Amino acid sequence: MHRIRFLVLSLTLGFALxxxxxxTPKNATNKPAATPAAVxxxxxxxxxxxxxxxxxxxxxxxxxFQPAFEEGMRQQLTEVEKIADQSGPPTFDNTIVAMxxxxxxxxxxxxxxxxxxxxxxxxxxxxxxQEEAPKLAAHRDAIYLNGKLFARVKMLYAQRDSLGLDAExxxxxxxxxxxxxxxxxxxxxxDQATLRESxxxxxxxxxSFREKLLAATKAGALVIDNADDLAGFSDADLAxxxxxxxxxxxxxxxxxxxxxxxxxxxQSSLTVRATREKLFQxxxxxxxxxxxxxxxxxxxxxxxxxxxxxxxxxYPTFAAYNLEDQMAKTPQRAIKLMTDMVPAAVAKAKGExxxxxxxVNRQRGGFKLAPWDWQFYSDQVKKDEFKxxxxxxxxxxELDRVLQDxxxxxxxxxxxxxxxxxxxxxxxxxxxxxxxxxxADGSPMALWYADYFKRDNxxxxxxxxxxxxxxxxxGTKPVAYNVCNFTKPxxxxxxxxxxxxxITMFHEFGxxxxxxxxxxxxxxxxxxxxxxxFVEFPSQFNEHWADEPTVFANYARxxxxxxxxxxxxxxxxxxxxxxxxxxxxxxxxxxxxxxxxWHTLPADxxxxxxxxxxxxxxxxxxxDYALVPPRYRSSYFAHIWGSGYAAGYYAYLWTAVLRDDxxxxxKEHGGMTxxxxxxxxxxxxxxxxxxxxxxxxxxxxxxxxxVEPLLIERGLKTKSVKKK
Numbered sequence: 243m244h245r246i247r248f249l250v251l252s253l254t255l256g257f258a259l260x261x262x263x264x265x266t267p268k269n270a271t272n273k274p275a276a277t278p279a280a281v282x283x284x285x286x287x288x289x290x291x292x293x294x295x296x297x298x299x300x301x302x303x304x305x306x307f308q309p310a311f312e313e314g315m316r317q318q319l320t321e322v323e324k325i326a327d328q329s330g331p332p333t334f335d336n337t338i339v340a341m342x343x344x345x346x347x348x349x350x351x352x353x354x355x356x357x358x359x360x361x362x363x364x365x366x367x368x369x370x371x372q373e374e375a376p377k378l379a380a381h382r383d384a385i386y387l388n389g390k391l392f393a394r395v396k397m398l399y400a401q402r403d404s405l406g407l408d409a410e411x412x413x414x415x416x417x418x419x420x421x422x423x424x425x426x427x428x429x430x431x432x433d434q435a436t437l438r439e440s441x442x443x444x445x446x447x448x449x450s451f452r453e454k455l456l457a458a459t460k461a462g463a464l465v466i467d468n469a470d471d472l473a474g475f476s477d478a479d480l481a482x483x484x485x486x487x488x489x490x491x492x493x494x495x496x497x498x499x500x501x502x503x504x505x506x507x508x509q510s511s512l513t514v515r516a517t518r519e520k521l522f523q524x525x526x527x528x529x530x531x532x533x534x535x536x537x538x539x540x541x542x543x544x545x546x547x548x549x550x551x552x553x554x555x556x557y558p559t560f561a562a563y564n565l566e567d568q569m570a571k572t573p574q575r576a577i578k579l580m581t582d583m584v585p586a587a588v589a590k591a592k593g594e595x596x597x598x599x600x601x602v603n604r605q606r607g608g609f610k611l612a613p614w615d616w617q618f619y620s621d622q623v624k625k626d627e628f629k630x631x632x633x634x635x636x637x638x639x640e641l642d643r644v645l646q647d648x649x650x651x652x653x654x655x656x657x658x659x660x661x662x663x664x665x666x667x668x669x670x671x672x673x674x675x676x677x678x679x680x681x682a683d684g685s686p687m688a689l690w691y692a693d694y695f696k697r698d699n700x701x702x703x704x705x706x707x708x709x710x711x712x713x714x715x716x717g718t719k720p721v722a723y724n725v726c727n728f729t730k731p732x733x734x735x736x737x738x739x740x741x742x743x744x745i746t747m748f749h750e751f752g753x754x755x756x757x758x759x760x761x762x763x764x765x766x767x768x769x770x771x772x773x774x775x776f777v778e779f780p781s782q783f784n785e786h787w788a789d790e791p792t793v794f795a796n797y798a799r800x801x802x803x804x805x806x807x808x809x810x811x812x813x814x815x816x817x818x819x820x821x822x823x824x825x826x827x828x829x830x831x832x833x834x835x836x837x838x839x840w841h842t843l844p845a846d847x848x849x850x851x852x853x854x855x856x857x858x859x860x861x862x863x864x865x866d867y868a869l870v871p872p873r874y875r876s877s878y879f880a881h882i883w884g885s886g887y888a889a890g891y892y893a894y895l896w897t898a899v900l901r902d903d904x905x906x907x908x909k910e911h912g913g914m915t916x917x918x919x920x921x922x923x924x925x926x927x928x929x930x931x932x933x934x935x936x937x938x939x940x941x942x943x944x945x946x947x948x949v950e951p952l953l954i955e956r957g958l959k960t961k962s963v964k965k966k
Contacts, residue, residue, distance in 0.1 A: 286310035286351045292667065293678075294689045294721050295710050297354045300668035304366040307355050311374045314348030315381045321345070322385050325394070332394035334405055338415055342715060342765055348381075353709050360701045361693055361725045362671050363456065371449045379445035383438045386425035395419055410932045414764045417931070424567065426555060433554055440554075444547050451540050452701065452884040458535035459500050459878075460698045462528035464521050466496040474513035476633055481732035489698075500525055501727060502702025502880060504829070504871050507740060509617035510632060515609075522614035529877040530853075537877045538852040544883055545840050546849055553845035561841040561889040568773040569896060569935055576775075576892040577838050577863075579949075580831050583895070584864050586958040587831055590824030591870050597623050613869055620822060628818040632740060634811065639744050640801035641694065641728065641737035648744070648797030649751045652787040656919030657755070658682025664689070671697075673730070679758060688712075688758040691723035694737075694747075695730035701880065702727055704746050706753035706770070706781070714763035722757040724750040736801045741815075745785050752784025753777075759923050762930040769930055774886065775893035776935040780927055782894070782901035790914050820957025825870055827956060832872030834891045835863040837882045841889035852876050900939060902951035907943055 285301040287310065292298055321344040325337060359367050385391070398405070399419035402412050426437045465487070466472055472480060483496040490497060498508050498521060506525055512518045529537040548560040557563035561573035570576040598619035599611045611619065624630040650661050660680045667676040673695050679688040691709075693700075710721035726746055731737050739747075753770060756777075760769040770777050787793050798807040839859035843850070856876045860866040874881065881887035908918055925942040940946060953959035 284310055286347060286354075287313070289346075289350070293664075293686075294719050296667055296676075296689055296721050297350075297670075297709050298668060299670045302354065304364065304370075307351060307367070308370050308374065310347060310351035311355070311370070311377070314345065314351055315377065318345035318348050319381070319384055322388065322391060326388055326391035328394075332397050334398060334407060334411060334415065337391075337394045337398060338411075338418055339715070339764075341418065342414075352378075353707075357707060357709065357723065358670055359452075360705070362697070363699050363701075368453050372446070372453070375445040375449040376442040379441040380438060383425070383434075383441055386422050386427060387429075387434050387438070389427075392422045392427040395422055410763055410767065413932055414766060417766055420567070424555065424563075429554065437551065437554055440547050440551050444544060444551075447540050447544050447547075448884055451537055451544070452880070454535045454537050454540070455529060455878055455880055455884060456699070456701060458528045458531075458537070459502065459702055461535060462500050462524045464498040464500075464517075464524050465492065466498065466517070469496065471514050471517045472496055472498075472512065474511040475508075476511070476636075478731055478735045478738060479508070479511065479729070481735055482729050485730075485732045499696060499698070500528060500702070501696075502878070503873055504875060505613075505617055505873075507617070507729075507742075509614060510621045512618065515615065518614040518618060519612070526871065526875055537883070541840075541876060541879075541883050542850050542852055545843055546847075548841065548888065549843050549845040549847065559842045559844060561838055564841070564889040568890065568893075569775045570892070573838055573842055573889065576896065577835070579899075580835055580838075580892060580895060581863060583827065583958065584831055584835075586953075587824055587827035588865065588867050588870075590958065591828040591867060592824070594620065594623075594822065594824045595869050597627070601626055611869060613871055616825065616869060620825065624818055624821065628814050628821065630811075630814045630818050635741055635815070636738040637800055637802075638798045638807045638811075639739040639741070640799075641739055643799060643801070644739060644744055644747055644797050645692070646797075647799075648788065648793060649747055651796050652748070652784075652790065652793045652914075653751070653755065655793070655914055656787070656916065657759075657923055658916060658919075659687065660684075661690075686719070688720045688722060690754055690758065691721075693723065693725045694728050696727040697730075700725070700727065701884075703880065704750050706750050706757065708757050708769065711765055711768045712757070712760040712762065713765045713768055714761075716765065720758045720760060720769065722754045724754055726750065738801060745788055748785050748788040749781045752781035755784065756780040756927050759927040760930050761928040762932055767931040772931045773935055774890040775896040776900075776939075778893050778897035779900040779904070779939075782897055783904055783922075786901070786905045786908075787914065792914070820955070823956045823958070827958070828865065828867060828870045829873040830894065831863075832860060832865040832867075832870070833874045833879065834895060835865055836860065836872055836874075836876060837879070837887070837889060837891040839863070840876070840882065899949050899952050900947050902955045903943060903947040903949075904939075906951045 284306045285298050286306060289295050290298050322341070325340045325344075328336060330336070355367070355370070359371050395415075395418050398415050402415045405412075405415075407415065426434055429437060463486075466483070469480060472483060475483065480496070483498055486497040486499055487493065487495040498506075501507060504525055506521050509518050509521060512521070529535060552558070552560040552563040555563055557566070559573065561576075565571060565573050565576060570579075595611055595616075598616070601619060601622055602609065602611060602615075621632055624632070646661075653659050659682060661677045662680070664676045664678050667689065669676060669691065671693065674691055674693045677690045677692070678686060679690055681687045704724070704726040706722065706724050708720055708722045710718055712718060712720040724747075726743075728737065728739060728743050757769040762768040794812070795806055798812070799805060800807075836856060836859050839855070839862070857866070860872070865872070881891050882889070887893070904922070908914065908922075911918055922942065926938060929938055936946075950959065
């Protein structure tokens with residue numbers, strides 16, 4: 243199965259800037275100006291003394307963030323102005339490398355703040371985000387719209403072929419120049435003023451969207467009075483629902499919390515149809531009640547502002563602006579990739595629906611299948627046709643075993659790395675775990691944090707980011723983290739995962755490997771700082787190892803007895819194969835094409851009625867199949883309104899092509915071997931953005947990617963057999 247994950251790389255314009263303003267090296271002299279003693283004690287004002295410069299969460303208070311943001315911006319502007327005001331001619335070192343050394347304090351506070359604002363927020367942090375978001379946008383503009391600084395960068399860009407630079411340094415010059423131009427550096431003074439105001443408004447709206455969505459998702463949870471209405475829940479699921487109610491001071495009741503997607507995992511086991519319908523309606527209506535958490539006005543305005551910004555920068559639409567700097571290059575190419583798959587995906591989904599309806603009829607259900615029935619009857623078909631029971635499967639997927647004997651085991655087989663849990667590194671929430679990562683030669687390589695369980699103050703989905711980026715220039719090693727939203731078991735109960743949860747763990751750890759294996763000199767180019775339609779490639783590729791037989795046999799063991807999953811159950815999973823891919827691909831395409839529809843609006847289009855626009859767009863692209871609504875409806879589509887995936891949600895499919903094509907390379911060259919893993923690490927995972935990603939992939943694969951492996955893996959095409 244292939245599901246869509248949530249990666250947070252850039253939450254606001256300010257956070258995007260933080261990615262190119264790395265932590266200060268240990269010998270740096272970048273210290274704050276004279277400040278009151280209370281401010282000097284702020285833990286962000288100096289590099290952490292913990293291993294790998296990990297955040298000192300035991301010393302960080304909510305009140306530390308705002309002063310650190312303010313001082314961090316002040317420091318970086320001072321540093322940037324000093325670079326811009328130099329009287330001597332620009333050189334690579336005094337301009338480009340000097341820029342790489344700016345903003346140490348701002349990076350430290352941004353990295354931690356935006357991690358917590360997504361994974362462990364509270365009213366104080368939300369207030370800081372609302373106040374600082376427009377300031378961070380203005381701060382970024384103050385750098386990239388600095389005329390004197392741009393003149394220096396532009397001169398170096400023009401001379402780049404004669405500066406004697408190595409390939410990575412030349413790439414750095416090109417990326418800086420491109421960032422300045424795409425940020426409006428060549429606009430007139432009047433247009434720059436317009437752009438500044440637009441950027442500030444967009445940052446405010448983005449922060450507001452995230453806050454409203456979090457509140458709406460919490461408020462939309464389904465509250466159940468009677469356990470009979472949760473018939474079909476396992477004892478562990480029922481205990482978790484009771485615990486969730488208890489945490490909300492609703493003793494004696496049950497709470498089914500919402501995931502960020504349209505369809506909810508609980509629907510697969512709930513036997514009471516009315517409960518399934520209530521849960522589905524709670525999900526799709528969460529942000530459309532006309533109350534304080536309604537997001538529709540915000541997204542309609544964001545769509546307007548983005549289109550206007552694109553026109554100001556010389557592009558017909560925001561999608562055209564955004565995709566020019568991606569592998570796809572144009573929205574037309576992205577849309578074609580998706581629309582070419584729509585007929586086969588919808589046809590496969592309709593075939594799946596027909597099987598479910600036939601089962602309903604055989605059971606004399608007396609109703610036509612509805613969207614809230616899909617998860618339940620899909621599971622029933624698996625039981626009926628493939629003799630596959632998801633609750634039985636869960637017994638063999640205990641979280642820690644999947645992590646240690648699956649995720650870590652696969653990484654060791656491929657790359658030789660090992661892991662040791664650290665209990666001496668402070669964390670931001672008790673559920674968070676920390677592991678030190680060691681390279682094949684035993685040398686310390688990275689820290690990795692795992693935050694797996696859902697909380698009411700955590701954004702939905704799953705993602706990866708870093709607290710510290712790897713940089714040869716700064717001498718820093720990576721400190722990465724994964725965040726997921728698995729159901730937390732009641733005390734004393736095991737954390738049993740669904741099959742989809744297992745794939746999520748492997749996926750997000752693929753992102754972590756991309757960050758941890760980075761072997762790049764310059765911070766701007768490090769780790770996962772690659773085009774959006776390449777960044778999902780390493781993570782989706784890593785999903786394949788969840789099903790590799792030796793890996794699967796190592797972690798798929800009964801949580802009580804430790805016995806391996808029986809061979810007949812393993813075979814049943816294999817027999818089910820691509821069942822469900824029609825649904826998965828169709829709901830994804832619905833969301834991804836909806837994203838393109840919003841972001842191919844021209845600047846002179848009127849402000850849209852969100853619901854009417856959504857219905858029209860789905861019909862236009864022939865993904866208006868009523869039984870399979872989009873994975874995200876517009877009003878809770880966090881990827882495109884509250885994160886960095888605007889006009890970029892297609893990236894999951896684009897990189898799925900790379901993922902499966904690269905996996906077939908492994909199959910053609912001996913499979914899961916250390917030699918193959920090392921080659922992938924050296925040629926892809928360690929390279930960051932040091933070269934064009936198309937060229938990087940071609941160098942690894944030996945040719946351009948083929949879409950055929952993807953179609954075969956999803957059951958949308960039969961594998962051809964060569965005749966002898």
